[in-house]
Amino acid sequence: MRQLRTHVQVNDMLKGIPKIISPELLKVLCEMGHGDRLCIGDGNFPAESVGKNSIVIRADGNGCAEMLEAVLKLFPLDRHVEKSVFLMELTEGDVGKVKTPIWDEFARIVSEADDRGAGTIGSFERFEFYEEAKKCYCVIATGESALYGNVIIQKGVI
């Protein structure tokens, strides 16, 4: 779905709402307040178990980069903290072996949405990321195939 990453398609049911944002997700994004966090998980992320005590929204067939880009059209990142976007760090065994080009896409998307750019992107070790994801208001389960294509974002104010 690469070409989706070059622009955000608009929903057929509402004006100006990105196409891949479901009614449930639109409601959840609106419910979230300052400091609340949202996790966007890739196709291998244990979204349903990590999110079993919060809200899990399915986005099967969609990618994390497209979803992040769409969400950030509506969702302000938190400017009261240095880091408002968090990636999952490579596990020891994957360092030097697994490439993470999707991180470059995340950085581009964050830079387009927030003038702090990649400077607001932090990271958590894998199991720490899971613990932080459990505290998120919502976990979006995408079908992203890119490894380490998970991201947590923290909501700011308009």
Next chain:
Amino acid sequence: MRQLRTHVQVNDMLKGIPKIISPELLKVLCEMGHGDRLCIGDGNFPAESVGKNSIVIRADGNGCAEMLEAVLKLFPLDRHVEKSVFLMELTEGDVGKVKTPIWDEFARIVSEADDRGAGTIGSFERFEFYEEAKKCYCVIATGESALYGNVIIQKGVI
């Protein structure tokens, strides 16, 4: 999402399951029995109102052709009836004005899944289609932008 229409990507969580089929949809497809019908609605289809007494599954960001192709990898069409696939006919005002290239994609996909090919494809007038959709076991709400990109399929036996 054109290139998705050329092949079916596989789910990251289960072997051999098309990527755009959510866990809920997989469960529903398995629950359905002989003669049960499934409606796949496009981005403008009133899926939530038509399906308010059945099951509505969101597939935002996905197209009807991709969804039909993915569903038919698992779902057998009914061979006990002549027509097991139904399109929505153009309304009087759209005849001769609106093109429906997605119907060609539907025909190709049905032909790949069933040796009766396009011969098993029928149609309903718009409001008749809505009434038939209300009787479906499930309505899938896709983000398909193509006009008249709605389809109802009837389940057969393996």
